[in-house]
Amino acid sequence: MPSHPSRRDLFRLAGAAAAVPVLASCAGAPTTQSAAPGTFTVYWNAGHDYQAYRKVIAEFEQANKVKVNLQKYQWPDLRTRLLADFASGTVPDLVEEPGGWVQEFAISGNARSLQDYVDRDGEAMGFPSDWQPVTVERNSYQGKVYGVQLHLTCNTLLYNQAMLRDAGVAVPTTWEEFLDAAKKLTGDGVHGVALNQDYTYLWPWMVQAGVTPYDPETGKVMTPIADAVAALQFQADLVHKHKVAPVPVSGTDYSGPQKLFSAGRAAMILTGPWDLEPIRKTSPDIDLGVAPPLKHKVAATQAAGVSMFVPAKAARPDLSWDFIKRVTALDVERAATKETGMLMPRVSWAELPEVRSDAALKVFADALPDARDSSQQVRLTGKLGKWEEALKVMYQQVLIQNQPADETLRRFAASAESFLK
Incomplete structure (x- = not known):
C-alpha cells in the first residue's frame, strides 16, 4: 500500500546495506x-x-x-x-x-x-x-x-461502475457472486479481476474463510486447513482455471493490478485506499466504485x-x-x-x-x-520474518506457478508448525 505497507507496510526485509536517506x-x-x-x-x-x-x-x-x-x-x-x-x-x-x-x-x-x-x-x-x-x-x-x-488501512473491492453496468452485473457481495461477475466481465481484452502477487493479499480471503493463521495453544497453522486450502485454490482458479484474471508478475511492485484497472484492462481489483489517488490521477474518467469486503463464511478483511x-x-x-x-x-x-x-x-x-x-x-x-490482524500471534513468537518468507514462496507457487493448493499449503503448514514451536 504506497507508503504502504501500509503492505508495503508489511515488508520485513533486512537488506545488506543501508540506503542513503x-x-x-x-x-x-x-x-x-x-x-x-x-x-x-x-x-x-x-x-x-x-x-x-x-x-x-x-x-x-x-x-x-x-x-x-x-x-x-x-x-x-x-x-x-x-x-x-x-x-x-x-x-x-x-x-x-x-x-x-x-x-x-x-x-x-x-x-x-x-x-x-x-x-x-x-x-x-x-x-x-x-x-x-x-x-x-x-x-x-x-x-x-x-x-x-x-x-x-484495509482491503476491499474496487470496481469500474461503467463496466459492471454495461455488462448487467450487480456489485458482488460473496465469493460466488464475485466469480460469476468476473466471468461476465472478462472479454475483449479485459479481465474481470486482477490479483496481486504480493503475498499479503492472501489474508482477506483467509479471514473471510474463517481461517486462523496460527493458534499458539495447539501449535497449528492455517486452521481449519481444508478451508484454507479452498480459499487459496479459489484465488488460483481465478487465474488458471476460470482465466478471469491475468497471471500476476512476481516482483516487489504491488501496483500491477491498479495499473491494469486504470488502463481499463481489469474491471475489478481487491486493494486498499492507497490505490484511490493513483486511479483518480491517471484515469479521472473511470467511474470508480468501492464496495464492502466480500463475504464467504464471514464478511471481514485484513488490518494493515x-x-x-x-x-x-x-x-x-x-x-x-x-x-x-x-x-x-x-x-x-x-x-x-x-x-x-x-x-x-x-x-x-x-x-x-x-x-x-x-x-x-x-x-x-x-x-x-x-x-x-493476521500476523499478531506469529509476531509474538519472534519468528515473523521466517514465517513471511515461507508464506511468500508458498503463495506465489500456487497463484503464479499453479502448483496444487492442497499439497503446497500443507507443506507450508508443516514447516511453519515446526519453526514456530
Missing part, C-alpha cells in the same frame, strides 16, 4: 541522533511526507526548540538502517514502522514501553478508547503499550497500516511522546485524510462529516471494525 528537515544527514545538538531525528516512510505532518513538525520545533531531522526511507532500507542502529546503540528519537515491528522489537528489547505515558496522558488524548481495538492489540506486548497506530514507536535507547523519550501526541491528534488525522485520502485509526475519525460524505472513504471506514 532523503533528508527533509536538515541539510546534512547526521550519522547518529546525537550528531547535531538540538536535533530530533525521526525515521519516516518516504510516502508519508504529508503537508499535514510538516505543519506538526513546525509546531513541534517551535514548542520544543529543536530541529527535526526527518529521514525518509522505503521500508526495506529503513529496516536495514534501524537494525544497524540497534547494533551500534545509537538510535533515532522516533520510528515509523509498517506494521508488525513494534511487537518484534518489544520482544527483543529494542522498543521502549510507552505505558507510563499512556497512563499519564491516555485519557486526555483518547488513547486507547478512541483507537480501533485492533490497533492497540497489535502495538502491545505483555499488557503494555509499545507503539501507537498512525494509519489504519503503520505505527510509531520509540527505541529503547532513545535519549529523549519525553519529546518522542510529545511528537506522537501531536501527529495523532484528530485535527491532524482530518488534515492528512483531506490531503491524501489516507485512513486513520481513531474511531472518531470514521464519524467525521468529510469521511461520511465521501463515498469511497465511507466504505473503507465502515470496514475498519471488521479488519483483522
Whole structure:
C-alpha cells in the first residue's frame, strides 16, 4: 500500500546495506541522533511526507526548540538502517514502522514501553478508547503499550461502475457472486479481476474463510486447513482455471493490478485506499466504485497500516511522546485524510462529516471494525520474518506457478508448525 505497507507496510526485509536517506528537515544527514545538538531525528516512510505532518513538525520545533531531522526511507532500507542502529546503540528519537515491528522489537528489547505515558496522558488524548481495538492489540506486548497506530488501512473491492453496468452485473457481495461477475466481465481484452502477487493479499480471503493463521495453544497453522486450502485454490482458479484474471508478475511492485484497472484492462481489483489517488490521477474518467469486503463464511478483511514507536535507547523519550501526541491528534488525522485520502485509526475519525460524505472513504471506514490482524500471534513468537518468507514462496507457487493448493499449503503448514514451536 504506497507508503504502504501500509503492505508495503508489511515488508520485513533486512537488506545488506543501508540506503542513503532523503533528508527533509536538515541539510546534512547526521550519522547518529546525537550528531547535531538540538536535533530530533525521526525515521519516516518516504510516502508519508504529508503537508499535514510538516505543519506538526513546525509546531513541534517551535514548542520544543529543536530541529527535526526527518529521514525518509522505503521500508526495506529503513529496516536495514534501524537494525544497524540497534547494533551500534545509537538510535533515532522516533520510528515509523509498517506494521508488525513494534511487537518484534518489544520482544527483543529494542522498543521502549510507552505505558507510563499512556497512563499519564491516555485519557486526555483518547488513547486507547478512541483507537480501533485492533490497533492497540497489535502495538502491545505483555499488557503494555509499545507503539501507537498512525494509519489504519484495509482491503476491499474496487470496481469500474461503467463496466459492471454495461455488462448487467450487480456489485458482488460473496465469493460466488464475485466469480460469476468476473466471468461476465472478462472479454475483449479485459479481465474481470486482477490479483496481486504480493503475498499479503492472501489474508482477506483467509479471514473471510474463517481461517486462523496460527493458534499458539495447539501449535497449528492455517486452521481449519481444508478451508484454507479452498480459499487459496479459489484465488488460483481465478487465474488458471476460470482465466478471469491475468497471471500476476512476481516482483516487489504491488501496483500491477491498479495499473491494469486504470488502463481499463481489469474491471475489478481487491486493494486498499492507497490505490484511490493513483486511479483518480491517471484515469479521472473511470467511474470508480468501492464496495464492502466480500463475504464467504464471514464478511471481514485484513488490518494493515503503520505505527510509531520509540527505541529503547532513545535519549529523549519525553519529546518522542510529545511528537506522537501531536501527529495523532484528530485535527491532524482530518488534515492528512483531506490531503491524501489516507485512513486513520481513531474511531472518531470514521464519524467525521468529510469521511461520511465521501463515498469511497465511507466504505473503507465502515470496514475498519471488521479488519483483522493476521500476523499478531506469529509476531509474538519472534519468528515473523521466517514465517513471511515461507508464506511468500508458498503463495506465489500456487497463484503464479499453479502448483496444487492442497499439497503446497500443507507443506507450508508443516514447516511453519515446526519453526514456530
